[in-house]
Amino acid sequence: MDITAIFILVSIFTCFCIFFTQSGYRKWGANARLPPGPYRLPIIGSIFKLGNKPHHSLAALSKTYGPLMSLKLGSTTMIVVNSGEIVKEFFFKHDISFSSRSIPYATHSHDRHTNSMVWLPVGDKWRTLRKISKEQLFSVHQLDASQHLRKKKVQELLDYVQDCSENGKSINVGQTAATTTLNVLSNFIFSINLAQYDSTSTEHIKDLVWSLMEVGGAPNLADLFPFIRLLDPHRMLQRASIVTGKLFAVFEQHIRYRLEARAMQSSNAPSSTNDLTDLLLDISQNEKSSINLVDIRILIFVRYIYFSL
Template structure:
């Protein structure tokens, strides 16, 4: 039975049981929206590509729109001006999270900075993340690590050139990002490019993201929670526990090494990776930063950090292969600075590559990694644009629709990096035309890490290789279909032939 048919059947059954209607006392004060069916509300309006479906509906009902998704009132934001009202003017009111059922398994929502309400515990984790992981000082100090892993990526692709192998761009980007994170956190690789036996962690992360990204009927109808009709909660539990067990084992190994070391407790004899620093913090005061806090922080960072970066890079490479003149412009820009010294692109040089920066911005405009960001929730009832946003309403910000709005962007469907040249637009949360990482107090804490990673990884792939498709296929024939989930991935992975320059 397909998903729409199941919903219709469920609507009929629940209608008989509850004889519910969708109109309530406050509906007239809600933002406009499409007609709501009994029980299921607007679930059938979502389709298989909700970001596109809601973008189409917003053209009819406006950039501030209300839906009823099962039992959940949902407000959809689709313009920069209204996004600014929600995440700047009324940032505190809408700073809570709409927690999906899959985030509640293994108590992740109780420890994860992603899902916690913006209160004391969340602020403490946010401060720890900034100080010990993503501060400019910490990122500068770890630049050599990222350069080393990028060189490994280049050597792997170089071997593919020699052997005539094609490259799955998203997969190698994922492995590179995963190993950079695992070395930054734990001083170890989690995966190898050519080793099947080392892919277990990577496959578990991928599986967890795929399952978590599927629409879950339990989120729309909490009465079905015990039934878990799609089996999503049980599968997420398996994958989540597997990852937490890995982190738990790594922590135990590090503690054992510290206890057997001749160095004083809290002093690393080898390095000061993130785990070492966090263990010092944990031992200092476990009541403020527990082992559970640590493990769930690692879980959130690996899930959020790997796929968003690798999928964005895959989209960027796809657009450049389809627009070879843009790739050549970027390559010329990079080679002007690097060829005389025979060196790879460095993070300190990013500011000197305006066209490369423009490519990243344009990719994030057309292909934001999280098309609805992470859903917010209203802490209490509020008024926006003369309409009522009820307490506990879910807030979806359709950044995908905002990036393709013809009133904001000229030729919005066209890949034009040059639109970002000589203009003051960035994605750091101040310009609401482009907020792929969110804005306000809930902006992605790893934004600066992603910024560095995307530029040096994409720059290295452009600098060292040209790229073509298998079988002399035309770049314009590349399937640009999207697979909706936690991140907006390509429906068909980009596989290309690297050519050594």
């Protein structure tokens, strides 16, 4: 190695040292206000303190550093609360300050992080979607109104089981239960069955939902080191985009069909059904409404995922 190469390597190493030293001085004041926590290594922080079972590791660390501690995971600072009293303090007195949450990079697929009530920060749009969800999607009135629908789908389940029993046919309990749940949801949202007993359609949609949950809950270096997000090292964003796109395609197909059916009716005619899709479309077509078709798709998506788990 010649003298020029050695000089370049030494210069780069010196620049890195100066950068991390200055960064440490800049952050010292902020870190001094953080709760106590384990020693932070340069760049990676306290990642290796979590181990294979993070919940066990956090419980053990809280015995050393107290019920309120801080962890540095890559470039992300995490505050860990392991006390019911402190949780009450957060949520009852400082709920607005702590209402926003860190957004997993996988949720950036199809811009869900900017349209979903789950990830939006507190603001006008978040309040609008929350109000619609509270009064329309998850209200006691809506649940009571769909009681006959649930009874009908349970009766279909009993009829299917009875038929299998009379014909000596085996039953896949998991798939049969998933089909019933899926049809209860799809009828509440679209007034149709999305699956049939003894059909692979149930497994397909169930696999999509579980795949999305796995991607959203899996560890991702892009969440700890935002500067490598463009590389998508674990391909989490790519996988989430594929799965989300397939689910959105199912929902959009039925939304478009409903819009076409409504366009053929008189503008003053009542909704053709009383399901969730018509309810949301009625709200969106109000002159003072602040939601659009993208919001409707996300609301249906959230409702479907929430009740599928």
